[in-house]
Amino acid sequence: FHTRCFIKNKYRELIIGESKMEQTFIMIKPDGVQRGLIGEIISRFEKKGFSLKGLKLIRVERPFAEKHYADLSAKPFFSGLVDYIISGPVVAMIWEGKNVVTTGRKIIGATNPAQSEPGTIRGDFAIDIGRNVIHGSDSVESARKEIALWFPEGPVAWQSCAHSWIYD
Numbered sequence: 001f002h003t004r005c006f007i008k009n010k011y012r013e014l015i016i017g018e019s020k021m022e023q024t025f026i027m028i029k030p031d032g033v034q035r036g037l038i039g040e041i042i043s044r045f046e047k048k049g050f051s052l053k054g055l056k057l058i059r060v061e062r063p064f065a066e067k068h069y070a071d072l073s074a075k076p077f078f079s080g081l082v083d084y085i086i087s088g089p090v091v092a093m094i095w096e097g098k099n100v101v102t103t104g105r106k107i108i109g110a111t112n113p114a115q116s117e118p119g120t121i122r123g124d125f126a127i128d129i130g131r132n133v134i135h136g137s138d139s140v141e142s143a144r145k146e147i148a149l150w151f152p153e154g155p156v157a158w159q160s161c162a163h164s165w166i167y168d
C-alpha cells in the first residue's frame with residue numbers, strides 16, 4: 001500500500017504542475033485560539049480537501065506583527081491591530097490546494113463580520129471587525145511573503161493519498 005501511494009505521489013507532482021496548485025498563509029488569531037475554535041477552523045480547510053503543509057502555535061512580538069501587517073501601517077487601526085495580534089498565541093498554518101488563496105478567503109468570509117455570510121468562518125463565529133478570528137493571504141504574492149515570514153524553514157513536504165479522490 002505504501003509503495004503504491006508513493007508511486008502515485010510521484011506521478012501526482014506532474015499533475016499538480018499543470019493545475020493552479022497554490023499555497024496560502026492562514027492564521028487563527030488570538031481570539032480564535034482563546035475561544036476554542038482551532039479544531040473547527042482546521043476542520044473546515046481539511047474537509048474541503050486542502051492539505052496542511054505547515055502548522056505552529058506561536059506567540060509573536062510587536063516588531064514581527066508590525067512586519068506581517070506592514071502594508072496597513074498608515075491605517076488608524078494599525079496599533080490596535082498589532083496589540084490584538086500579540087495579545088496571545090496564534091496558530092500559523094500553510095494550506096495547499098487548487099486556488100486555495102481565493103477559496104480560502106471565501107471560506108473565511110468578508111473582513112467585517114457584519115458583512116460576512118453565514119457559513120463562512122467570520123460569518124459564523126465573529127461580530128466585530130477588530131476580533132475577526134482569522135487571517136488569510138489576499139493574493140498569491142502576499143501568501144509567498146507571509147509564508148516566508150512565518151515559516152522560514154519552509155513547508156513540510158508530503159502529499160495526501162486522497163489526492164485522486166479530490167482532484168479529477
Ligand code: ADP
Nearest residue numbers: 072077081110111129130131132134135136138
Ligand atoms: P483581511 O484580514 O480580511 O485581509 P485587511 O487586510 O483589510 O483585511 O485588514 C487586516 C485586519 O485588520 C482585519 O482582518 C482586521 O482584523 C483588522 N481591521 C481591518 N479594518 C479594521 C477596522 N476598521 N478597525 C479595526 N480593525 C480592522
